[in-house]
Amino acid sequence: MxxxxxxxxxxxxxxxxxxLKVTGEAQYAAEFDVDGVVHAVxxxxxxxxxRIAGVDTRDAEAHPGVLRVIHHRNAPKxxxxxxxxxxxLPGRRLRVFQDDKVLFHGQPVAVVVATTLEAAQHGASLVKxxxxxxxxxxxxxxxxxxxxTKYARGDAEAGLRESxxxxxxxxxMARNHxxxxxxxxxxxxxxxxxxxxxxxxxxxxxxxxxLSTVFDVPLKSVRVINPFVGGAFGSGLRCWPHTVVAAxxxxxxxxxxxxxxTRRQMYFGTxxxxxxxxxxxxxxxxxxxxxxxxxxxxxxTSSYETFEEGVMLAGQMFYSTPxxxxxxxxxxxxxxxxxxxxxxxxxxxxxxxxxxMDELAHRLRIDPIELRLRNxxxxxxxxxxxxxxxxxxxxxxxxxxxxxxxRRNPKPRSRRDGDWLxxxxxxxxxxxxxxxxAKARARLNADGTAVIEAASSDMGPGTYxxxxxxxxxxxxxAMRAVDFRLGDxxxxxTPPHGGSMTMMCVGSATLDACDKIRRQAIKLAVEDExxxxxxxxxxxxxxxxxxxxxxxTPARGETYQRLLTRNxxxxxxxxxxxxxxxxxxxxxxxxxxxxxxxxxVDATLGLVRVRRMLGVYDCxxxxxxxxxxxxxxxxxxxxxxxxxxxxxxxxxxxxxxVNADLAGYLVPVxxxxxxxxxxxxxxEDMQADPLGVKGIGEIVQVGVASAIANAVFNAxxxxxxxxxxxxxxxL
Amino acid sequence: MSSExxxxxxxxxxxxxxxxxAPTRRTFIATTAVGGAVVAGGVIGGTLLLDDDVxxxxxxxxxxVSLTVNGTRRTVTVDNRTSLxxxxxxxxxxxxxKKGCNAGACGACTxxxxxxxxxxxxxxxxxxxxxxxxxxxxxxxxxxxxxxQKAFIxxxxxxxxxxxxxxxxxxxxxxxxxxxxxxxxxxxxMSGNICRxxxxxxxxxxxxxxxxxx
Numbered sequence: 001m002x003x004x005x006x007x008x009x010x011x012x013x014x015x016x017x018x019x020l021k022v023t024g025e026a027q028y029a030a031e032f033d034v035d036g037v038v039h040a041v042x043x044x045x046x047x048x049x050x051r052i053a054g055v056d057t058r059d060a061e062a063h064p065g066v067l068r069v070i071h072h073r074n075a076p077k078x079x080x081x082x083x084x085x086x087x088x089l090p091g092r093r094l095r096v097f098q099d100d101k102v103l104f105h106g107q108p109v110a111v112v113v114a115t116t117l118e119a120a121q122h123g124a125s126l127v128k129x130x131x132x133x134x135x136x137x138x139x140x141x142x143x144x145x146x147x148x149t150k151y152a153r154g155d156a157e158a159g160l161r162e163s164x165x166x167x168x169x170x171x172x173m174a175r176n177h178x179x180x181x182x183x184x185x186x187x188x189x190x191x192x193x194x195x196x197x198x199x200x201x202x203x204x205x206x207x208x209x210x211l212s213t214v215f216d217v218p219l220k221s222v223r224v225i226n227p228f229v230g231g232a233f234g235s236g237l238r239c240w241p242h243t244v245v246a247a248x249x250x251x252x253x254x255x256x257x258x259x260x261x262t263r264r265q266m267y268f269g270t271x272x273x274x275x276x277x278x279x280x281x282x283x284x285x286x287x288x289x290x291x292x293x294x295x296x297x298x299x300x301t302s303s304y305e306t307f308e309e310g311v312m313l314a315g316q317m318f319y320s321t322p323x324x325x326x327x328x329x330x331x332x333x334x335x336x337x338x339x340x341x342x343x344x345x346x347x348x349x350x351x352x353x354x355x356x357m358d359e360l361a362h363r364l365r366i367d368p369i370e371l372r373l374r375n376x377x378x379x380x381x382x383x384x385x386x387x388x389x390x391x392x393x394x395x396x397x398x399x400x401x402x403x404x405x406x407r408r409n410p411k412p413r414s415r416r417d418g419d420w421l422x423x424x425x426x427x428x429x430x431x432x433x434x435x436x437x438a439k440a441r442a443r444l445n446a447d448g449t450a451v452i453e454a455a456s457s458d459m460g461p462g463t464y465x466x467x468x469x470x471x472x473x474x475x476x477x478a479m480r481a482v483d484f485r486l487g488d489x490x491x492x493x494t495p496p497h498g499g500s501m502t503m504m505c506v507g508s509a510t511l512d513a514c515d516k517i518r519r520q521a522i523k524l525a526v527e528d529e530x531x532x533x534x535x536x537x538x539x540x541x542x543x544x545x546x547x548x549x550x551x552x553t554p555a556r557g558e559t560y561q562r563l564l565t566r567n568x569x570x571x572x573x574x575x576x577x578x579x580x581x582x583x584x585x586x587x588x589x590x591x592x593x594x595x596x597x598x599x600x601v602d603a604t605l606g607l608v609r610v611r612r613m614l615g616v617y618d619c620x621x622x623x624x625x626x627x628x629x630x631x632x633x634x635x636x637x638x639x640x641x642x643x644x645x646x647x648x649x650x651x652x653x654x655x656x657x658v659n660a661d662l663a664g665y666l667v668p669v670x671x672x673x674x675x676x677x678x679x680x681x682x683x684e685d686m687q688a689d690p691l692g693v694k695g696i697g698e699i700v701q702v703g704v705a706s707a708i709a710n711a712v713f714n715a716x717x718x719x720x721x722x723x724x725x726x727x728x729x730x731l
Numbered sequence: 732m733s734s735e736x737x738x739x740x741x742x743x744x745x746x747x748x749x750x751x752x753a754p755t756r757r758t759f760i761a762t763t764a765v766g767g768a769v770v771a772g773g774v775i776g777g778t779l780l781l782d783d784d785v786x787x788x789x790x791x792x793x794x795x796v797s798l799t800v801n802g803t804r805r806t807v808t809v810d811n812r813t814s815l816x817x818x819x820x821x822x823x824x825x826x827x828x829k830k831g832c833n834a835g836a837c838g839a840c841t842x843x844x845x846x847x848x849x850x851x852x853x854x855x856x857x858x859x860x861x862x863x864x865x866x867x868x869x870x871x872x873x874x875x876x877x878x879x880q881k882a883f884i885x886x887x888x889x890x891x892x893x894x895x896x897x898x899x900x901x902x903x904x905x906x907x908x909x910x911x912x913x914x915x916x917x918x919x920x921m922s923g924n925i926c927r928x929x930x931x932x933x934x935x936x937x938x939x940x941x942x943x944x945x
Contacts (some may be wrong), residue, residue, distance in 0.1 A: 018884035021892030022876065022899060024827015064790050117821055118791065181831045181839055181893040182926050230829070230893025231927050263832040311798035460890030460928045501800040540877035630887045630930060637929025662836035662925065669922040673931040675914070 182230020639704020
């Protein structure tokens with residue numbers, strides 16, 4: 001942090017955009033009033049694999065209001081240049097309306113453009129598509145895996161053989177869909193060769209580069225705007241086919257086009273957290289110290305792209321283990337491509353690893369926390385680096401105390417409350433926050449207000465608020481004098497708004513820009529003979545509430561306003577940047593947590609209800625405590641969904657997702673959530689970045705599913721190794 | 732072809748002047764949406780059968796409807812397939828009411844019709860002759876926010892903000908109905924509104940705080 005006094009950072013402030021959100025004035029992608037806009041509805045493939053034999057658009061085109069139906073036979077060829085550095089996955093990205101191939105159920109095969117939404121929707125139902133259908137392969141358990149990504153240290157098989165205690169456990173995790181409340185949507189408008197899109201995305205720069213390469217137009221000719229994101233959790237990390245459809249249709253129609261995915265289309269029009277089969281073999285000594293672990297992970301990907309996520313890291317660094325081997329196999333299926341979802345990789349790995357540790361603790365009759373403490377590594381054993389900060393022990397201690405862990409009876413099925421079997425469970429959590437280069441631009445106006453711009457996003461964590469907090473302190477301004485702007489590709493480039501990196505990367509760039517401006521102003525003052533600060537030492541000067549003064553001598557100073565006005569300056573400006581990870585890394589950076597929960601399981605119905613939950617987190621400095629608390633509770637709610645409700649049911653005969661709606665794909669509702677609580681350990685990680693933050697958005701979902709599974713075991717004596725944990729598994 | 736069940740697949744009536752009191756399927760849809768706003772309606776979805784009999788070449792039937800939205804009387808001619816939600820968002824520019832599922836399962840579109848909370852995505856606009864509709868845009872008194880809007884900001888009862896207008900309108904209904912005697916009761920009666928960011932604990936606090944002040 002800068003030498004500035006901290007007033008805004010760390011204060012429990014309300015959201016700066018709160019009023020816009022509670023009055024309905026915040027504008028999301030589909031809500032921009034673009035003159036002359038027409039509506040487009042996508043027709044999606046009703047087979048899981050094969051070819052389009054024919055498209056009959058006569059009825060659709062005859063429908064009043066329908067302007068045109070675009071499909072592979074009349075669509076222009078698009079360049080689809082490579083887009084390196086994007087979040088496109090290795091492989092060959094889906095190219096809309098470029099050929100007759102159907103790669104998965106729900107793939108866009110046509111789009112109906114009409115003057116009204118009603119006409120476009122009805123028109124879409126009138127397009128008749130004939131197919132030559134083939135049998136799709138959509139079952140993870142049946143399909144063949146690709147070449148594995150491997151990791152090894154020591155000799156894991158030998159380590160297992162030599163271990164006194166051996167376990168061989170297989171865990172299965174269902175596919176999860178992000179299901180943000182706002183469905184993905186795009187409005188596209190061409191003005192000559194220039195394209196403007198209002199697109200739901202976590203990365204306006206990513207949509208910009210994708211459209212630039214798909215249509216082969218200069219990057220500068222594409223502008224992407226998205227000031228508010230109605231949730232995303234990862235679904236907005238890459239540019240999806242419907243965004244190209246909107247831009248393509250707008251170009252063909254020579255007028256702006258709006259595409260809003262239906263809830264159903266979200267299930268194959270955007271990505272998902274892939275389903276997993278995770279086999280974990282572990283060996284330990286009689287005291288529970290791990291000797292060896294062997295991790296075999298199979299996860300679904302699409303036939304046209306290979307999706308990978310950080311599912312291997314936890315198995316390499318979370319516990320001290322001399323012998324580790326891992327094989328991570330991607331299984332290509334006739335489905336659309338997955339994408340990272342909250343706590344990517346770690347949320348799945350932790351279900352396997354943290355359930356297995358609970359199983360080991362039970363077998364050895366060791367308290368689960370004690371077992372974890374016995375396996376705490378002194379350094380990152382995957383690379384030999386020291387930890388920057390790793391306060392996992394404190395997470396366990398504080399959590400155990402606050403939650404009342406000592407009241408847990410280690411004997412399963414030993415507590416009852418009427419019909420309900422009561423159980424307590426816990427799990428450790430870890431996440432590797434991403435770190436990429438970012439930029440920001442700051443401007444201090446002569447009236448003492450400031451504007452900071454960065455092409456970032458705010459999908460809910462409160463970027464507007466927390467970045468303004470950083471800027472306010474660095475500039476020495478009140479929060480109300482700071483306006484942080486984001487969600488426009490014209491602003492300085494930032495990495496994707498995901499992977500828990502916005503505070504670290506964009507925040508550090510914001511801090512840099514604002515520090516530079518403050519220093520410019522101080523230099524101006526101490527060199528200005530007319531300033532009361534003339535001749536003072538620059539390093540002695542601080543700024544509070546827009547007034548520069550000598551530290552300890554508040555009387556000697558002046559405001560930004562006076563200083564700039566006297567010097568005939570309308571503004572001071574500075575560009576800030578964050579370089580990303582240092583090379584080579586000198587520390588190993590992770591966020592940590594411990595999750596505790598109490599569940600009730602209906603003894604006859606098998607129904608699981610979460611009764612209490614506590615998360616304790618080591619995430620470095622918390623910039624915006626009120627908002628960070630919300631984020632943690634939200635992550636736990638997401639974890640409860642992953643643990644007990646969320647799964648996608650695919651009809652393997654034709655690859656159709658049977659429950660592609662919110663009545664069939666269940667997510668937690670209010671009645672599912674009891675009073676839950678989060679604690680962030682006070683502190684900072686100054687090795688990580690100048691703000692001392694480590695990122696919180698992902699870690700808060702990690703470990704929840706395993707804590708619940710462990711509590712279910714404690715309640716019932718039944719070990720469920722498959723997510724979600726349903727009543728059927730407990731009957 | 733899409734197997735979607737959009738509201739447009741509800742067959743438009745042959746005569747636009749059909750009396751509102753006739754117990755037609757459409758009446759059933761509208762009244763169920765009004766009465767069943769709290770819980771997602773499988774029954775409601777079940778009535779929305781795909782109907783390919785609609786003559787494609789005919790001009791879509793339109794109707795005139797007069798309704799009051801946030802205190803302003805408005806008379807419009809609408810495509811009979813238009814939901815109240817689409818009327819608000821696409822025709823009136825009132826985008827505060829959100830489309831989350833268009834099937835009555837998420838509550839993001841919740842508005843008050845004649846004082847009762849309804850899923851506006853399941854309510855056909857043409858059924859609302861003479862109705863009084865209040866949306867999130869009409870909740871504040873000028874610059875003075877409704878107490879529940881203030882409570883949502885104070886309690887930080889939202890993150891992305893997309894479900895928020897629906898949560899607040901539903902909360903206003905919940906308080907008015909008197910379903911606020913305990914956190915458990917609030918949870919139950921606010922369960923028709925999904926918040927994917929997971930702000931439920933704070934939504935309950937905001938409703939509780941506002942109900943307590945009444």
